[in-house]
Amino acid sequence: MTLAIPDLPAVLETDRLIIRSPQPGDGPDLFDAVVDALADLRQFPASLPWAMEMPSVDESESFCVAGSESFQARKDFPFLFIDKTSRIVVGAGGLHRPRWTVPAFELGFWGRSSFVGRGLFSEAADALVNFAFASFDAKRVEAICDDLNVRSIRVCERIGMQLEGVLRQERRAPDGSLRNTRIYSKCE
Template sequence: MVNEAVLDSFEALNAWMVWAAERPSLADSRAFCREAVRSRAAGTAGPMLMLDAADGAMVGATGYPRVDWRVPAFEVGYWCRTGCTGRGYASEAAWALTRAAFDTLGARRVELRIDARNHPSIAVAERLGFELEGILRRDVRDHHGVLRDTRVYALIDPAGLVDPTAAAQPR
């Protein structure tokens, strides 16, 4: 399921995700899944699959790629499978993880770090009420060796989080 979704979406993922430098083998995807299960069992922030509620098909993945328990602060990450974009899955996943970070995990800060050229992801952040705190210029080198800018969006008050299902598009 995971390998198929990543391979189906590889061109889009390759444009934005530093981890998508090469097409994963089935063994790579199995190792990823084993590590995700281990990290979840250990109580750390492992990745989670995004599944369609109607048919259980994998539509993407989400998780907390960066956690700082001293604050506590959480970065939310997500990607949608090609063919599943524009249906609200990313917004719903980012909303759910943000809500859980504040309500269950005691977050004082939740952030989204987005490649400055990734306009659909920027739209997700703004739709959910995240505020642009700044642009980190040339802060990350992508897998092509190109320096990229990162837009940092954050929420520090859960009251500012906008529920995307209130005006959701039909899937």
């Protein structure tokens, strides 16, 4: 089966956010966002292993370049979340691991600690889910989060995703403890 992947909009906009794929040159802004979020992200080492190490500006830039290339090649769909008023990168996320035969995607998202609690990440996650359904005719978008990540759980529930189940003792954290994983989905 050959799948025709449509031309995609360069930018998604919500009431408060500009959501776009990372571009070369975005590394320093992404780095600042990651540094702001690291303390919160490190609470979930089993599901966010990339956050256990402090990135460099160069590594953040490499991520942006690779993300832009993956987006253009339609292999992965990373996005930056940019506050419309301040133009600050407040977080990132994406539609990952496309399964074109369904089509289905895994939703991911995270944000600066200093911007948590304002509804921005629910707004971004909802926009990405709607983008998947509208642009790719997705039939399923799923989110996988640590059972203790209350903020991510609330985002999933706020945007209408349903809890499909809890995978008990599914991941091992760096300290050796076993962690549970929740699977949420929204289907068309």
